[in-house]
Amino acid sequence: MIRNQFLRSIRTGINSLMLHKLRSMLTTLGVLFGTSSVIAMLAIGEGASYQAQEQIKLLGSQNVILRSVKPPDDPNQGNQQSRVLTYGVTDADLERIEQTFPGVRRVVPVRQLQQEVRYSDRTLNPRVLATRPLYQDVTGRLVWEGRFLTEQDELTLNNVCVLGTEVARYLFPLESALGKRVKVGGNYFVVVGTLAPRMPGGEQQQPAGPEVTGEVFIPYETARKRYGKLQVKLRAGSRDMEEVDLHEVIVEVEHAENVPLVADAAREMMDHFHRKRDYEVVVPLELLARAEETKRIFNIVLGSIAGISLLVGGIGIMNVMLATVTERTREIGIRRALGAKRRHIVTQFLVETVCLSVGGGLMGVALGLLIPWVVEVTADMMTIVTPTAPVLAFGISAGIGVLFGIYPAWRAANMDPVEALRHQ
Numbered sequence: 001m002i003r004n005q006f007l008r009s010i011r012t013g014i015n016s017l018m019l020h021k022l023r024s025m026l027t028t029l030g031v032l033f034g035t036s037s038v039i040a041m042l043a044i045g046e047g048a049s050y051q052a053q054e055q056i057k058l059l060g061s062q063n064v065i066l067r068s069v070k071p072p073d074d075p076n077q078g079n080q081q082s083r084v085l086t087y088g089v090t091d092a093d094l095e096r097i098e099q100t101f102p103g104v105r106r107v108v109p110v111r112q113l114q115q116e117v118r119y120s121d122r123t124l125n126p127r128v129l130a131t132r133p134l135y136q137d138v139t140g141r142l143v144w145e146g147r148f149l150t151e152q153d154e155l156t157l158n159n160v161c162v163l164g165t166e167v168a169r170y171l172f173p174l175e176s177a178l179g180k181r182v183k184v185g186g187n188y189f190v191v192v193g194t195l196a197p198r199m200p201g202g203e204q205q206q207p208a209g210p211e212v213t214g215e216v217f218i219p220y221e222t223a224r225k226r227y228g229k230l231q232v233k234l235r236a237g238s239r240d241m242e243e244v245d246l247h248e249v250i251v252e253v254e255h256a257e258n259v260p261l262v263a264d265a266a267r268e269m270m271d272h273f274h275r276k277r278d279y280e281v282v283v284p285l286e287l288l289a290r291a292e293e294t295k296r297i298f299n300i301v302l303g304s305i306a307g308i309s310l311l312v313g314g315i316g317i318m319n320v321m322l323a324t325v326t327e328r329t330r331e332i333g334i335r336r337a338l339g340a341k342r343r344h345i346v347t348q349f350l351v352e353t354v355c356l357s358v359g360g361g362l363m364g365v366a367l368g369l370l371i372p373w374v375v376e377v378t379a380d381m382m383t384i385v386t387p388t389a390p391v392l393a394f395g396i397s398a399g400i401g402v403l404f405g406i407y408p409a410w411r412a413a414n415m416d417p418v419e420a421l422r423h424q
Contacts, residue, residue, distance in 0.1 A: 014351075014355060016324075016328075016348075016352055017352055017355060017356070023320065024356060027316055027317055027320045027356050027360075028356050028357075028359050028360030028363070029313075029360070030309070030310075030312055030313025030314075030315075030316040030317070030360070031310065031313035031314070031317070031356070031357050031360030031361055031364060031397050031400065031401075032313075032360040032361075032363045032364040032367065033309055033313070033364065033367075034307075034309035034310030034311075034312065034313045034364065034397065035310065035360065035361050035363075035364025035365060035367075035368060035393045035394065035396075035397045036364040036365070036367035036368035036371060036393075037305075037309050037368070038307065038309075038310065038368065038389065038392070038393040038396070039364075039365065039368025039369065039371070039372075039385065039389045039390055039393050040368050040371035040372055040375075041305065042299060042385075042386070042389045043368075043371075043372040043383040043384055043385045043386075043389065044372065044375060044381070044383050045295070045298050045299050046295075046299070046383070046384040046385075046386060046389075047372075047381065047382035047383040047384045048298075048381075048382070049291065049294070049295035049298065049299075050382065050384055051382055052291050052294075061256060061259075061284055061285050061288060062252055062253045062254075062255075062256050062259060062285070063138065063139075063250055063251065063252055063253070063259075063284055064250075064251040064253060064259060064262050064263045064266055064281065064282075064283055065248060065249070065250055065251070065281070065282040065283075065284070066089050066093070066097075066248065066249040066251070066266060066270065066279060066280075066281055066282075067089070067247065067248050067279065067280050067281075067282060068087060068088025068089050068244050068246065068247045068248070068278060068279055069087075069088070069277070069278055069279055069280050070085070070087060070088075070242075070278070071087055071276050071277065071278045084241045084242070084243055085241070085242050085243070086242075086243045086244070087242075087244060087276065087278035088244040088245065088246065088247065088278050088279060089244075089245060089246040089247070089248070089249055089270075089279055090245045090246065091245045091246065092273070093246070093249065093269070093270065093273065094107065094109055094245075094246060094249055096269060096273075097249065097251055097266070097269075101251070101262060101265060101266075103253055103254050103255065103258040103261070103262060104251055104252070104253060104254070104262065105252045105253065105254045106134050106137070106138055106251075106252040107249060107250070107251050107252070108131060108132055108134045108135050108138050108249070108250040108252075109131065109132065109220060109246045109248075109249055110129055110130070110131045110135065110246065110247055110248040110249070110250065111129070111130040111131070111220070111223055111224075111244070111245075111246055111247055112127055112128065112129055112130075112247040112248075113128040113129075113130060113184075113185070113218075113223060113227055114128075115128045115184050115185035115227070116183075116184075116185065117167065117171070117182055117183070117184055117216055118182065118183040119171040119172070119180065119181075119182045119183070122170065122171050124167065124170060124171070124214075126164065126166070126167050126214045126215055126216050127214070127215045127216070128184060128185075128215075128216045128218065129215055129216065129217050129218070130217075130218050130219065130220045130222070130223030130224070130227075131149070131217060131219075131220050132149070132154065132219075132220045133148060133149045133150050133151055133153075133154070135148075135149075135217070135250070136148040136149075138250050138252045139250065141195050141196070142195065142196040143162075143193050143194070143195060143196065144165065144168075144193075144194045144195055144196040145176065145177070145178060145193060145194045146162070146178045146191070146192050146193030146194060147162075147192055147193045148162055148193055148195075148217075149162060149192075149217060149218075149219050153219045153222070154219050154220065154221045154222075155221075157219070157221055157222045157225050158190075158219060158222060159187060159188060159189045159190060159218075159222060159226075160189060160190050160191075160192045160218070160219065160222075161182065161184065161189040161190070161191055161192070161216055161217060161218045162191070162192060162193040162194065162195060162216070162217040162218075163177055163182075163191055163193075163194045163195070163214070163215075163216055163217075164194070164195050164214035164215035164216065164217075165194065165195060165196065165197045165214065166214030166215075167214035167215065167216055168191075168194040168214075170214075177191045177194055178191055178192070178193070178194075179191065182216075184216065184218065185226075185227065187226050189218060195215075195217075229243050229244070229245060251266065256285065259283060259285045260283070260285075260286075263281060263283045263286070266281050267281050307396070310393075310396055310397060310400055311400070313357075313360065313397075313400065314357070314400035314401070314403065314404040315404065317353055317356050317357060317400070317401065317404050317405065318353075318404035318405070318407065318408060320356075321349060321352065321353055321404075321405060321408035321409075322407075322408050322411070324349075324352070324408070325349065325408050325411055325412045328412075329415065332345060332412055332415055333415065333417050336415075336417035337417055342413035342414070343413070345409070345412050345413040346409040346410065346412070346413045347409075348409075349405060349408055349409035349412050349413075350402065350405045350406070350409045352405070353401045353402070353404065353405025353408070353409070354398065354401040354402060354405065355401075356401060357397050357398055357400055357401025357402075357404075357405075358397070358398050358401060360397060361393070361394045361397030361398055361401075362394070364393065364394075364397060365390045365393060365394050368385075368389075368390065368393060369385060369390065372384075372385055
């Protein structure tokens with residue numbers, strides 16, 4: 001009996017809405033756009049956060065990275081046409097870390113060389129990195145073709161190199177780079193391998209071109225022998241010479257829980273031995289924690305903005321239902337005179353508001369799933385739709401229908417039947 005009454009109320013509510021199709025459709029638009037914006041904004045925010053976190057993870061969650069930072073120019077030195085600037089992480093710092101830091105598994109030095117890379121008539125200026133074979137294991141870089149640097153390359157000072165994906169695609173667009181001889185500065189190096197892209201599946205790869213900022217890896221000892229420490233930078237009217245022992249030192253910690261301790265020890269050591277602030281200590285684990293916190297705040301902000309759209313849609317539904325109650329005052333009086341109770345009137349109007357909000361919510365979920373796909377295709381931007389986003393958005397839209405339908409339904413149910421029958 002109760003079930004039949006409920007089904008009859010649903011049919012009555014839907015029939016009432018169908019009498020004003022255009023008005024009902026326009027009323028659902030607020031909920032539709034609100035629901036879709038919740039899903040789309042959360043998907044875009046989730047995608048951007050995922051990319052940022054993946055980039056941080058590539059640095060290694062158990063790594064502590066010391067980087068050389070060029071100090072600001074000293075105005076007291078004047079405009080010298082040539083000068084030698086010494087700064088950054090030193091070989092002595094590397095030795096202290098290797099010998100005195102507890103809980104350290106591996107330490108990898110990295111030097112960056114200012115050298116042009118050429119093959120045939122193609123030239124570019126990537127990051128030429130001189131490092132040791134452990135670099136691949138510590139950073140998790142994957143070999144795409146061939147091999148990475150080996151201990152034998154270090155011992156025999158071999159002129160071999162490994163190309164990053166972007167460099168290989170530019171220098172060798174139609175052929176394999178393995179076995180080819182490329183010129184790095186004034187020396188020739190044989191390509192023994194190429195690395196896989198940093199992003200999984202090759203997403204967001206840089207287009208091949210002379211402005212590419214890819215990487216070329218050469219043996220650490222070979223670089224010390226061939227290029228030395230002094231690097232010359234030519235500028236308009238001046239020549240700057242820099243002497244940097246190490247541009248980066250990657251310290252791999254044995255256990256993740258010891259990363260903060262090693263990071264603090266590195267900061268204290270560098271503060272003690274470097275009077276100038278010519279370094280920075282980067283802790284990917286700390287950056288990851290900040291990125292996750294930023295993601296949480298970002299999702300709250302985006303969800304709140306989208307929630308306001310749903311709130312506006314709910315107010316629109318309540319406004320239309322109040323107008324509907326006024327239009328159907330005589331109908332309400334007739335139903336009450338024929339024996340309908342207040343709960344029957346409440347049920348009828350609540351059914352109508354829930355139908356509007358649920359209908360708008362379902363269409364909003366469909367549109368919300370479509371928008372992230374369009375963004376990925378047109379803007380080449382990663383979006384991630386989590387299973388909770390559509391459920392959350394639809395649940396809020398349905399809840400809004402009930403919340404904003406209570407007052408119009410209560411007002412309709414509490415009308416005086418006699419006054420309602422007199423209404424024209």
